[in-house]
Amino acid sequence: MTEVTVxxxxxxxxxxxxxxxxxxxxxxxxxxxxxxxxDEMQAFAEQFDPEPFHLDADAxxxxxxxxxxxxxxxxxxxxxxxxxxxxxxxxxxVSPGWGEVxxxxxxPVGYVLSVRSEVTAARALKSRPNLGFIQFSNEMRNQxxxxxxxxxxxxFVHRRPTD
Numbered sequence: 001m002t003e004v005t006v007x008x009x010x011x012x013x014x015x016x017x018x019x020x021x022x023x024x025x026x027x028x029x030x031x032x033x034x035x036x037x038x039d040e041m042q043a044f045a046e047q048f049d050p051e052p053f054h055l056d057a058d059a060x061x062x063x064x065x066x067x068x069x070x071x072x073x074x075x076x077x078x079x080x081x082x083x084x085x086x087x088x089x090x091x092x093x094v095s096p097g098w099g100e101v102x103x104x105x106x107x108p109v110g111y112v113l114s115v116r117s118e119v120t121a122a123r124a125l126k127s128r129p130n131l132g133f134i135q136f137s138n139e140m141r142n143q144x145x146x147x148x149x150x151x152x153x154x155x156f157v158h159r160r161p162t163d
C-alpha cells in the first residue's frame with residue numbers, strides 16, 4: 001500500500017509521468033487543503049444552486065446551521081480541483097463518471113477541506129489495450145477530521161508505453 005500526503009498544490013503525490021501501472025488496489029492517498037470562502041460559495045450558489053441557505057447566512061442560521069453552507073455540487077467541484085492538482089502528473093485519458101455521492105454533513109464558510117482516496121478497483125481494459133480503469137473511494141474531510149462528503153470516482157488512465 002502507498003500512503004501519500006499532499007498538503008499544498010505544489011506537492012503532488014507523483015512528480016513524474018504516472019501511468020495505470022503505478023496504481024494498485026488498496027493504495028491510499030491524502031491530499032489537499034482548500035478553505036471554503038464566502039464569496040466563492042455565494043457565487044457558485046447564485047449560478048448553479050440558488051437555495052437560500054447557500055446564499056444568505058441569516059437564512060442558513062434560521063435553519064440551524066452556524067453560517068452559510070456550501071452547495072453539495074460546489075463541494076464536489078472542490079474535490080475535482082484538489083484531485084487534479086494532486087494527480088497532475090497522471091496520464092489520465094477521461095473519466096467515465098462519478099457515483100455514490102453522499103453529503104454527510106454541511107460545509108460552512110471557513111471549513112478547510114482535504115481528501116483521502118483509496119484505489120478500490122484497477123484493471124486493464126480489453127476494449128482499449130492502451131488504457132486501464134481505476135476506481136477511487138474518496139472522503140472529503142474538514143479541519144476537524146470529520147468526513148463531510150464521500151464519492152466514488154472512475155478514471156481511464158494510459159498504460160505505460162512498451163517501446
